[in-house]
Amino acid sequence: MLKKVWEPVEINGLKIKNRIGLPSLVNMPGGEDGFISDQTIRWFECRAQGGAGLIMTGAVVVTPPDEAALARRRSMGFNKWVGVTDDKYIPGWKRLVDAMHRHGAKLGVQTVALGPQSGLAPSLPPYPDEKHHKLSTHEYNRTLPPVKEVTTEEVEKHIQDTVDVAVRLKKAGVDIFELHLAHGGANLYSAWLSPMYNRRTDKHGGSWANRLRMPCETIARVRQAVGKSYPILVRIGSDELMGNYGITLEDTCKILVPALEDAGVDCFDVSQGSIMHSPEGIVIPMYYPRGIFIHHAEAVKKATKKPVIGVGRIVDMRMAEKFLEEGKADIIFMGRQLVADPDTPRKWLENRPEDVRGCIGCLAGCGRPCPVNYDIQDEPVPFTPVKNPKKVLVIGGGVGGMEAARIASMRGHKVTLWEKEPELGGMVGALAKTKLTSEFQNFLDYLGVQMRKLNVDVRVCKEATPAAVEALKPDAVIVATGSSMIVPDIAKGKADVMDHIEACKNQRAIGQRVVIWGLVAAELAISLAEAGKDVTMIGRGGDETLARDYPGPRRWYVQRKLLDINTVRELPWQKLVSNPKVMFHTDVKEIASGAVITTDNDGKQLTIPYDTLIVSRERGSNNAVYEALKDKAPEVYNIGDSAKVGEIKDAVWAANEIARKL
Numbered sequence: 001m002l003k004k005v006w007e008p009v010e011i012n013g014l015k016i017k018n019r020i021g022l023p024s025l026v027n028m029p030g031g032e033d034g035f036i037s038d039q040t041i042r043w044f045e046c047r048a049q050g051g052a053g054l055i056m057t058g059a060v061v062v063t064p065p066d067e068a069a070l071a072r073r074r075s076m077g078f079n080k081w082v083g084v085t086d087d088k089y090i091p092g093w094k095r096l097v098d099a100m101h102r103h104g105a106k107l108g109v110q111t112v113a114l115g116p117q118s119g120l121a122p123s124l125p126p127y128p129d130e131k132h133h134k135l136s137t138h139e140y141n142r143t144l145p146p147v148k149e150v151t152t153e154e155v156e157k158h159i160q161d162t163v164d165v166a167v168r169l170k171k172a173g174v175d176i177f178e179l180h181l182a183h184g185g186a187n188l189y190s191a192w193l194s195p196m197y198n199r200r201t202d203k204h205g206g207s208w209a210n211r212l213r214m215p216c217e218t219i220a221r222v223r224q225a226v227g228k229s230y231p232i233l234v235r236i237g238s239d240e241l242m243g244n245y246g247i248t249l250e251d252t253c254k255i256l257v258p259a260l261e262d263a264g265v266d267c268f269d270v271s272q273g274s275i276m277h278s279p280e281g282i283v284i285p286m287y288y289p290r291g292i293f294i295h296h297a298e299a300v301k302k303a304t305k306k307p308v309i310g311v312g313r314i315v316d317m318r319m320a321e322k323f324l325e326e327g328k329a330d331i332i333f334m335g336r337q338l339v340a341d342p343d344t345p346r347k348w349l350e351n352r353p354e355d356v357r358g359c360i361g362c363l364a365g366c367g368r369p370c371p372v373n374y375d376i377q378d379e380p381v382p383f384t385p386v387k388n389p390k391k392v393l394v395i396g397g398g399v400g401g402m403e404a405a406r407i408a409s410m411r412g413h414k415v416t417l418w419e420k421e422p423e424l425g426g427m428v429g430a431l432a433k434t435k436l437t438s439e440f441q442n443f444l445d446y447l448g449v450q451m452r453k454l455n456v457d458v459r460v461c462k463e464a465t466p467a468a469v470e471a472l473k474p475d476a477v478i479v480a481t482g483s484s485m486i487v488p489d490i491a492k493g494k495a496d497v498m499d500h501i502e503a504c505k506n507q508r509a510i511g512q513r514v515v516i517w518g519l520v521a522a523e524l525a526i527s528l529a530e531a532g533k534d535v536t537m538i539g540r541g542g543d544e545t546l547a548r549d550y551p552g553p554r555r556w557y558v559q560r561k562l563l564d565i566n567t568v569r570e571l572p573w574q575k576l577v578s579n580p581k582v583m584f585h586t587d588v589k590e591i592a593s594g595a596v597i598t599t600d601n602d603g604k605q606l607t608i609p610y611d612t613l614i615v616s617r618e619r620g621s622n623n624a625v626y627e628a629l630k631d632k633a634p635e636v637y638n639i640g641d642s643a644k645v646g647e648i649k650d651a652v653w654a655a656n657e658i659a660r661k662l
């Protein structure tokens, strides 16, 4: 079925067994003091074993850390990391290389010099257009250290550090060296190239030729040090998605790629975006179409004869195949997909693509942790087959319940699953019916298939009464009955009022004028507005509370779309919209027939008419079933939202922790 993805490919003579790779993910597990740990090996080995031909590490820093840098790292929660600045790290790297080679994969290491985000920049702020900093002011500045400008003399030190690291990596047997030149303020080299960050007046600033001087000299010196036949990659930010304030695709194809190729680069790993301005180019939220940026790789391919890597929300091997077939790239990187399911390539090779667990694009961890992949963590509860199978009843067919049923059944237990609704999926299933969160369906599809393949006895429209449970006589019961929206008394029972979940499930019943009470449901609000409804969100909080609990790039997307902040707006998805309209600092006083009566901070009263009022505020645990059943079987557990309202990860991980110990 797939052909092109399995074809070997060469980078400067290095043969890679297929065309699927793992891109750099900085949150790979490290070890104490930078030594590669067993967890590091295990994390990467899973991905190599899963069939990817090329495995890249996340960015490793070439500058030996001083005490201040170490303290900053610790304060950001990185007390474990992957070091490369001393020969003492070589044995660890050798172990990692061996682990990759055991599975026929090649290992590339992405190297990075600390940049503006870590306190070092080509020029001091403020950068040319302050308005492009609004998003970063909103989100980032509180964690940014003061920035120091790199002196002309220090440039040499950065180059030498990088060369030393390249030599060390080669000595350790690493197959590929990569220099990170992408993502704006994320690192020194990309900031150096960026017209936004680099406003130097010495030989390193101003023109493209000057801005290219340090990166090109670094590549040339690495080439000299590692020899002709050692593969050198660069990750480029092909388009910083900031118009003329950043690097454009045209600049990349006309200037950047030819210059880097002349300097000695063997392969272009094509990313985009700028970490503090257009992060959605880097970690693309699930709202964007899959494979949205592949035209960047395609354009770079036209500018060079060297192999080109395409990346960006490619979660389906068929899409990878298509892009390769169409000549848009020579290799496809799948990042979050190989986090969610490291065995994706292998499952295709074994002709069982239905077993692939698709990434849902939620951005809640992406490696450390991943909500749909419990095994990603350092020390998961081991998975072992059972000697004495039990009769297990799972109550609730949401993601927590299905995951518990999957694990218990795979271990050998005899599992029955009861769901009171006519279909499985629970709250995640409802959210998956909303356009912006429709990628959640990937996980449901996977779990649904597994229920069938594992012969879990699934019963829908089945109420878990104590009598029914006692009649089944299970040895163990896992309750996963989820949570419900709490509807305030003033809205209860009123006509045309729904809670968020009902609204997702029954979108056809939603009228033209929609009021959403609460500032959480931004994804639903945008989805309904995009479907042509007139939507108003109201909430008591200020603009900082809008989608407050969403993971970073999802929150930035929503804020950019709904708040009048001055920020990059180059892509259609970045445009400010007037629908939905958001009213902050607004209190709901009364729900009249077809209208919400509100007051603002100054006590001013406003009547907002609606055809449908959707309540999306707090959720409460549905724990009544657990309370009724807790002494009705030898073992009874309560997991996920019905135990404590949380995220997808909490339910899925709790399911694993219980089902692996049964």
Ligand SMILES: Cc1cc2nc3c(=O)[nH]c(=O)nc-3n(C[C@H](O)[C@H](O)[C@H](O)COP(=O)(O)O)c2cc1C
Pocket: 023, 024, 025, 026, 027, 058, 059, 110, 180, 182, 235, 271, 282, 283, 284, 311, 312, 313, 314, 333, 334, 335, 336, 337, 365, 366, 367
């Ligand atoms: C958690 C996380 C960490 C990342 N770390 C790096 C990094 O260290 N260096 C880099 O160049 N890109 C980094 N990226 C970007 C990825 O390499 C990749 O380009 C991006 O995730 C898009 O691919 P995907 O949609 O297949 O995940 C990171 C992305 C994520 C989600």
